[in-house]
Amino acid sequence: MFKFSTSKEWFEIIKHKDYLYIIRDRLDEIDPRFYTTYTNLYLLIGSHSALLIDTGCGLFPLKPIIDNIILDKTLLVINTHSHFDHICGNYEFNNVMIHKKERRQISKPRDIAFLRDSPKEIIKRYESSGFIVPPVKEIRPVIDNQVIELGNLYVKIIHTPGHSPGSISLLTNKNELFTGDTAHYGMMYLIKATFPIFLSSISKLLELYQKSVNLEIYPSHEEFAVGKDLLVNLSNGVKNIENIWETRKRDNFLEAWVLSDENFKYAVF
Numbered sequence: 643m644f645k646f647s648t649s650k651e652w653f654e655i656i657k658h659k660d661y662l663y664i665i666r667d668r669l670d671e672i673d674p675r676f677y678t679t680y681t682n683l684y685l686l687i688g689s690h691s692a693l694l695i696d697t698g699c700g701l702f703p704l705k706p707i708i709d710n711i712i713l714d715k716t717l718l719v720i721n722t723h724s725h726f727d728h729i730c731g732n733y734e735f736n737n738v739m740i741h742k743k744e745r746r747q748i749s750k751p752r753d754i755a756f757l758r759d760s761p762k763e764i765i766k767r768y769e770s771s772g773f774i775v776p777p778v779k780e781i782r783p784v785i786d787n788q789v790i791e792l793g794n795l796y797v798k799i800i801h802t803p804g805h806s807p808g809s810i811s812l813l814t815n816k817n818e819l820f821t822g823d824t825a826h827y828g829m830m831y832l833i834k835a836t837f838p839i840f841l842s843s844i845s846k847l848l849e850l851y852q853k854s855v856n857l858e859i860y861p862s863h864e865e866f867a868v869g870k871d872l873l874v875n876l877s878n879g880v881k882n883i884e885n886i887w888e889t890r891k892r893d894n895f896l897e898a899w900v901l902s903d904e905n906f907k908y909a910v911f
């Protein structure tokens with residue numbers, strides 16, 4: 643009946659490196675009104691533990707896919723922030739880490755009734771639960787500079803607020819930088835009142851290039867393994883928004899102003 647009927651059909655699984663898998667959730671197939679094709683979930687595999695970065699939309703079971711990759715290693719799970727497209731698979735796991743500023747947002751059932759009138763039939767899968775996604779049982783709050791050890795792999799948490807108050811990026815000791823929704827191509831979701839906070843987070847990420855020129859960026863949406871240009875273009879683009887503000891259009895579903903330049907689309911709240 644549906645184009646997708648199992649987790650294996652739904653998630654696109656890419657073994658990008660020996661220790662890095664990308665599991666792509668299909669936001670466009672859930673609701674094209676977000677102007678976003680993919681949500682990228684990342685799985686980092688260290689010598690004794692693995693770290694899952696984000697849990698996606700929760701439309702299909704994610705845990706069996708992860709278990710099948712990591713086998714008997716210990717699994718840790720972290721959310722880059724609390725927006726629905728990153729956290730709705732949380733309930734499948736025993737505990738989830740998130741920045742302390744967004745702990746509260748993932749502590750209760752998530753109402754995703756706004757998806758009810760999506761043009762995609764597949765969202766009927768949410769009907770059995772009344773468009774309410776249960777929360778994770780245990781939340782482990784994290785803070786800026788905290789390091790998660792996976793054995794030979796280390797992951798440092800960098801607080802990068804702006805897109806949301808508790809948005810984090812994650813930096814590995816092997817030069818991968820996971821930026822969550824703080825920096826990605828495609829449709830960037832921004833809050834006008836927090837532009838200065840957002841821009842200082844982008845500067846904070848750009849400063850990392852002074853210590854390592856070879857960073858590869860893995861955003862939570864759209865293209866991955868991108869370079870520093872993403873951050874430079876985004877910083878310039880956001881600074882230029884006031885100059886193109888006259889070109890904005892109202893999006894009634896998002897309840898935001900939508901604009902675009904040569905690199906990005908922006909939804910501004």
Ligand SMILES: [Zn+2]
Pocket residue numbers: 723725805823831
């Ligand atoms: Zn977000």
Ligand SMILES: [Zn+2]
Pocket residue numbers: 681725727728823862863
């Ligand atoms: Zn997102």
